[in-house]
Amino acid sequence: MPSGRATVRDVAAATGVSIATVSRVLNQQGSVAPQTRALVERAVEELGLRAPSPRGGTPKPAAGAVYVRCPYLLTDYFGLIVTSIAESLDRHGRQLVLHAGQGVAGEPVLSRLASGRRPPAPGTAGPAGEPGLGGAILILPPESADELLRLRARRLPFVVVDPRTPLPRDIASxxxxxxxxxxxxxAHLTGLDHRRIGxxxxxxxxxxxxxxxxxHAAALADAGSLPDPSLVRYVEPTTEEGYRAAGELLDLPSRPTALVAFNDKAAVGALQAAAQRGxxxxxxxxxxxxxxxDVSRATSPMLTTVRQPLQEMGRMAVSLLIRLLDRHEVEALHIELATELVVRDSTGPAS
Known part of the structure; x- marks a missing residue:
C-alpha cells in the first residue's frame, strides 16, 4: 500500500533512472522520453510519492496542446460546447487536439493521456502517439471514477464537462x-394543474x-403529489427514442397530461408521437x-424547455484547465452553472 513517505531517491532506485530525471518528471520540466516518463509515473503512483511543492517563485506552467474528447457527433448540444472550448483555448494561445464522434467512447485513451502523448486519430490504430499534450478536457467521459483517479494520479491536468457518473471531489468538473x-x-407544469406527468x-x-x-420529484412534492415510477422511461436521448418512449406513455390506459423529455430532441419525438395519436x-x-x-424554436408549437449554458460550460472548463496548467490552487472543483426555464407554446393548462 502506498504510504506517502517515499522519496525521489526511492523512485529513482525502483526505476533505474537518475534522481534528476525523476525530478524533471515530477516538475514537468525538461525533455524526458515518453517511455521513461510513463515508467517514473507508474513508480510514483505505486510508491505513493507526493508531488513536490515549489521552492519559492512561481511554478512553471505546463506546456503543450489540450486534448479534447467528445464521444458524440458535434451537432447541437456538443457542438456548442466544443466550439466555445476551441475559441477559449485560442485566446490563451493553446493548440487543440480534438477527438470526437461515434465510437470514441470505446477507445482506450486514458493510458496514452497519462504519459502526455496524443492518442491516434479516430478510426486508426496508429503508433503510440505524438508527444506534446499539456492537459485535457473530457466531455461526458464513459470511464469510471477509479479510471479518472488513476489519470489524475499521473499528474496530467484535466477537466470533465458534464460528468456521466459521480466524481471524487478533487477532480475538476x-x-x-x-x-x-x-x-x-x-413546477411550471404543476402550476398549470398537471399532476400526472410522464x-x-x-x-x-x-x-x-x-x-x-x-x-422532478421535489417539484411534485411541493405540489402535494408523489412521483409515479410507471410514468418514467429511460432511453437514449434521441428523437427516435423519444418518439418510442412517449408513445408507450401515451398509450397507457390513463395517459399523462404532460411529458417532460430529457432533451429537446427527445421532446421532438414526443411531439411526433402526440401528433400521430391526434x-x-x-x-x-x-x-x-x-x-x-435550435430545434426547440423550429417546432410547431415551439418548445417550452430548460436553457443550459452550453457555451459557458465550455468557457468555464477552459478557465479551470488553464488554472491547473498554470499550477494554481483550484478550490471550487465541482462547478454547476445555473439553468433557466424558457416558457413557449408547447405547455398549457391541464385539460
Whole structure:
C-alpha cells in the first residue's frame, strides 16, 4: 500500500533512472522520453510519492496542446460546447487536439493521456502517439471514477464537462444545475394543474438523469403529489427514442397530461408521437424539453424547455484547465452553472 513517505531517491532506485530525471518528471520540466516518463509515473503512483511543492517563485506552467474528447457527433448540444472550448483555448494561445464522434467512447485513451502523448486519430490504430499534450478536457467521459483517479494520479491536468457518473471531489468538473432545472420545469407544469406527468428520462446510469428525476420529484412534492415510477422511461436521448418512449406513455390506459423529455430532441419525438395519436399540443397534452438548442424554436408549437449554458460550460472548463496548467490552487472543483426555464407554446393548462 502506498504510504506517502517515499522519496525521489526511492523512485529513482525502483526505476533505474537518475534522481534528476525523476525530478524533471515530477516538475514537468525538461525533455524526458515518453517511455521513461510513463515508467517514473507508474513508480510514483505505486510508491505513493507526493508531488513536490515549489521552492519559492512561481511554478512553471505546463506546456503543450489540450486534448479534447467528445464521444458524440458535434451537432447541437456538443457542438456548442466544443466550439466555445476551441475559441477559449485560442485566446490563451493553446493548440487543440480534438477527438470526437461515434465510437470514441470505446477507445482506450486514458493510458496514452497519462504519459502526455496524443492518442491516434479516430478510426486508426496508429503508433503510440505524438508527444506534446499539456492537459485535457473530457466531455461526458464513459470511464469510471477509479479510471479518472488513476489519470489524475499521473499528474496530467484535466477537466470533465458534464460528468456521466459521480466524481471524487478533487477532480475538476463543470456541469449545468440539472436538479434545479428539472425542478423548474415540473413546477411550471404543476402550476398549470398537471399532476400526472410522464418523464422521458435519459440513460438510467447517467448522473444527469438521476439529478433531474430528483428535481422532478421535489417539484411534485411541493405540489402535494408523489412521483409515479410507471410514468418514467429511460432511453437514449434521441428523437427516435423519444418518439418510442412517449408513445408507450401515451398509450397507457390513463395517459399523462404532460411529458417532460430529457432533451429537446427527445421532446421532438414526443411531439411526433402526440401528433400521430391526434393529440393537440398544448390543448390535450403539454410537452417540455431540456437544453434550448435550435430545434426547440423550429417546432410547431415551439418548445417550452430548460436553457443550459452550453457555451459557458465550455468557457468555464477552459478557465479551470488553464488554472491547473498554470499550477494554481483550484478550490471550487465541482462547478454547476445555473439553468433557466424558457416558457413557449408547447405547455398549457391541464385539460
Amino acid at each position: 463543470v456541469s449545468a444545475a440539472h436538479f434545479s432545472g428539472a425542478r423548474q420545469v415540473t 418523464v422521458v428520462a435519459g440513460p438510467r446510469e447517467w448522473l444527469a438523469s438521476e439529478a433531474r428525476l430528483s428535481g 393529440l393537440r399540443v398544448p390543448h390535450d397534452l403539454s410537452i417540455a424539453g431540456f437544453d434550448d438548442i
